[in-house]
Amino acid sequence: MLMQDSGFNSYQQVDLDAQAASANPHQLVLMLIDGLLDELTRIKGHIDAKRLAEKGAGINRCMNIIMGLDSALDLTNGGEIAANLHDLYDFSQIELYQASVNNDNERISNVERIMSNIREGWEGFGKHA
Template sequence: MLMDSGYDSYQQVDLDAQAAAASPHQLVVMLIDGLLDEVERARGHIEAGRLAQKGASISKSMNILIGLDSALDEKNGGEIAENLHQLYEFCQMELYQASLHNDVEKLSNVAGVMSNIREGWVSFGQQA
């Protein structure tokens, strides 16, 4: 148990260091990676019947989506920002339904959408 705590602390320090050195573009990719990890945790919790942990994972996922959505500049981002907003809202609804019905298929929908968005951000970062 104590070793897990040390490892978790090390991971958090590493993540904090990465975030401090990251560009805004890299931060978005890191947030999406965190969201995808948390969605997979939620899947595992549902499959194992750990409902309290499932709720915590879905809550974390929702908070990441809210953060991504609130960072959009809909004035200057035009159609891309509007499309991302709609996709983030779709993912939030899917997470809500996944939580309500313990539906791992809804989690797959979120993972698929967010993986596609992540690919776009990575591709954009390589071109910039």
């Protein structure tokens, strides 16, 4: 079974790498948010199952994704939208930290809602750009 999982994971990684290589910046942001949302779902399961090491690793991955999204913001020229996104990313980081410390799925749900709304906005932006 482990060999099958390893093969599937390798296939997924190759597929993800191919998608990222051909994606424009807008698509990359959507891919990052999708990956974040998937990881948040896994974290909730880890919290429920009391798999604390896996929860911690997942929280770390999510924080890294959010830091990457935040670092791509142009706060000088991005105006109010960039500033608002920065604040939402900062709040999400705090919620993830608190979720990790307290094993609190409600805080994970807060981040899911925020990131789903941001994703929806990015998706709409892509249709009008």
